[in-house]
Amino acid sequence: MRFNSVLPIAAAAVSIAMTTAVKPASAFTVYGGAGTVRPCSAVVSGADSCAGVYDGNDSLTDLNSKISTVSGLSAAWGTGWNQVARVNSPAAPPTGSTVSGFNVASSGGSGTWNISGISIPSGKVLSSFIIALKAANDYAYYHFGSGTPLSGTWSTANFLNNGNRQPDLSHATLYAQFENAPNAVPEPFTIVGSGVALGVGAMMRKKQQKKEKSIG
Structure with a gap:
């Protein structure tokens, strides 16, 4: 999905949306459902819940x-998700690999992630996101709500290859939810300007009323 050009305020909105609305700490939640091969766990730092582990490949x-x-x-997770970026076979730390602002660095079965460089659609803020990890034939989704950091670490400890060993990461995919940005607060000079305009208008009306009275 292509996003609109981002103004500086949009980048700030990401930080505000994801770091100031801090939720109370809660237990990590695991979801499974049909096709689950084993339970996922909190192997991606900052995530509040996960779904999996499943056999196959993630997609929107x-x-x-x-x-x-x-x-x-x-x-728990809601609807309206967008696929932002997928990083295949990420490079080693500290540089890693970046696609559409989504950076992933891999040392094989562990590494780091960072979403601070992603673009936000005009008039929107980032409300929540999901990082999907794929390794061997396994994949799982890890969900992040408000109040979570924009970077962290990951591990493929939830996954197993055909030799029942922890596999290297194949790819990581970023999915995101966006919501409308709050209405902008007028700048102080705009408020002052409005007050001046209202004051001038009131003075003109008083002068007109006096003139009409004198004529009458």
Whole structure:
């Protein structure tokens, strides 16, 4: 999906949306449903819940299907998801690989992630996001709500290859939800300007009323 050009305020909106609306700490929630091969866990730092582990490959269609069919997932994660970027076979730290502002660095079965460089559609703010990890034949979705950081670490400890060993990361996919930005607050000079205009208008009306009285 292509996003509109981003003004500096949009980048600030990401930070505000994801770092100031801090939610109370809560237990990590695991979702499964049909096709689960083993339970996922909190192997991606900052995530509040996960869905999986599943056999196959993640996609936007699959994510939407899981949300609509897995018990409790629709209420927890909501709808309106967009695929932002996918990083295939990410490079090693500290540089890693970046696609559309989504950076992933891999040391094989662990590494780092960072979404601070993604573009936000005009008039929107980032409300929540999901990072999907794919390794060997396994994949899982890890959800982040408001109040979570824009960077962290990940591990493929939830996954197993054909030799029942922890595999290297194949790819990571970023999905995001956007919501309308709050109405902009007028700048002080705009408020002052409005006050001056109202004051001038009131003075002109008083002069006109005096003139009409003198004529009458």
